[in-house]
Amino acid sequence: TPSNHVRIVEVGARDGLQNEKTLLPAEVKIALIDRLSSTGLQTIEATSFVSPKWVPQLADAAEVFRGIRKVPGVSYPVLVPNLQGYARAREVGAGEIAIFTAASEAFNRKNINASIDESIERFLPVMEQARADGVQVRGYVSTVLGCPYQGEVPISDVVRVARRMHELGCHEISLGDTIGVGTPAKARAMLHAVAQEVPMAALAVHFHDTYGQALANILACLEEGVRVVDSSVSGTGGCPYAKGATGNVASEDVVYMLHGMGINTGIDLDLLVATGAWLAAQLHKDTASRVTRARTAM
Numbered sequence: 211t212p213s214n215h216v217r218i219v220e221v222g223a224r225d226g227l228q229n230e231k232t233l234l235p236a237e238v239k240i241a242l243i244d245r246l247s248s249t250g251l252q253t254i255e256a257t258s259f260v261s262p263k264w265v266p267q268l269a270d271a272a273e274v275f276r277g278i279r280k281v282p283g284v285s286y287p288v289l290v291p292n293l294q295g296y297a298r299a300r301e302v303g304a305g306e307i308a309i310f311t312a313a314s315e316a317f318n319r320k321n322i323n324a325s326i327d328e329s330i331e332r333f334l335p336v337m338e339q340a341r342a343d344g345v346q347v348r349g350y351v352s353t354v355l356g357c358p359y360q361g362e363v364p365i366s367d368v369v370r371v372a373r374r375m376h377e378l379g380c381h382e383i384s385l386g387d388t389i390g391v392g393t394p395a396k397a398r399a400m401l402h403a404v405a406q407e408v409p410m411a412a413l414a415v416h417f418h419d420t421y422g423q424a425l426a427n428i429l430a431c432l433e434e435g436v437r438v439v440d441s442s443v444s445g446t447g448g449c450p451y452a453k454g455a456t457g458n459v460a461s462e463d464v465v466y467m468l469h470g471m472g473i474n475t476g477i478d479l480d481l482l483v484a485t486g487a488w489l490a491a492q493l494h495k496d497t498a499s500r501v502t503r504a505r506t507a508m
């Protein structure tokens with residue numbers, strides 16, 4: 211990846227929708243992903259094969275994954291918490307998955323009902339199977355800048371869990387500020403510490419915008435050298451098991467900032483804005499993207 215290119219990992223169809231109370235029909239989710247596929251995005255997280263008891267909104271994961279247009283050159287990873295999720299994902303032809311754990315014990319217990327070590331144990335057979343099947347695996351580490359239950363999360367815990375995920379064979383580790391409490395200097399210090407153990411080229415950042423710090427945090431992390439950024443169209447998102455967490459940083463706003471800095475993303479901002487406005491209408495919500503608000507104001 212040249213240094214003037216940033217890859218956006220669009221998580222709106224997964225992180226964006228998983229916390230929505232109103233159940234969206236599968237057709238709308240499919241339409242969302244198909245629209246995103248035409249914007250120039252290279253990576254679109256499509257859905258998640260978690261327990262439907264835990265995340266009812268994504269119970270239709272198989273139908274959604276089957277229904278989307280798979281554009282050549284675009285990857286459509288899906289979230290998988292265990293072997294059962296892996297089997298469901300593979301059954302519909304998913305070729306890329308993401309596993310997830312956290313740097314905080316308390317959050318992990320609430321989110322996936324396991325300790326950090328137990329979650330890693332659970333991933334071992336998933337990784338083994340993925341390796342045999344030639345499936346790429348991304349790893350998420352949540353609560354890297356704070357936990358809704360434990361508060362402060364030591365950087366050393368983030369480093370340890372990220373290194374472990376990388377050793378397990380994850381090609382990319384996404385560092386998640388699940389509740390959006392981080393600030394730029396802390397974000398940068400955290401990334402710097404992780405990059406001592408995991409190559410920067412294998413790292414991504416994932417900021418929720420709860421406290422309005424996400425763009426500033428992303429800028430700090432870009433300066434530190436990261437070149438993969440997770441975001442969500444229209445700024446939807448939030449983890450149902452992270453009390454008080456709001457949406458991800460809006461993809462439109464990240465792309466606007468990057469293009470303004472002369473950094474290439476390959477994304478057509480106008481198409482992304484149109485998709486964000488369309489999604490907000492589907493959800494009967496105002497968009498959380500400042501760019502989409504500015505561009506669609508009467």
Ligand code: HMG
Pocket residue numbers: 225228258259260261262263264265291292294295296298310321322323350351352353385386387388416418448449450451
């Ligand atoms: P559990 O209850 O401890 O597990 O949940 P279990 O094995 O006892 O299973 C309970 C029931 O779920 C069983 O059904 C299983 O068959 C079923 P029953 O026997 O009662 O009828 N089940 C499944 N069904 C379908 N697909 C599966 C599956 N697994 C079990 N894969 C479990 C443990 C991990 C399953 C659960 O806690 C879970 O699904 N958690 C997911 C929570 C979640 O999706 N959170 C949001 C994603 S993470 C996030 O948003 C953060 C991120 O964005 C980064 C950041 O912002 O920090 C990535």
Ligand code: MG
Pocket residue numbers: 225386388416418447448449458
């Ligand atoms: Mg998230």
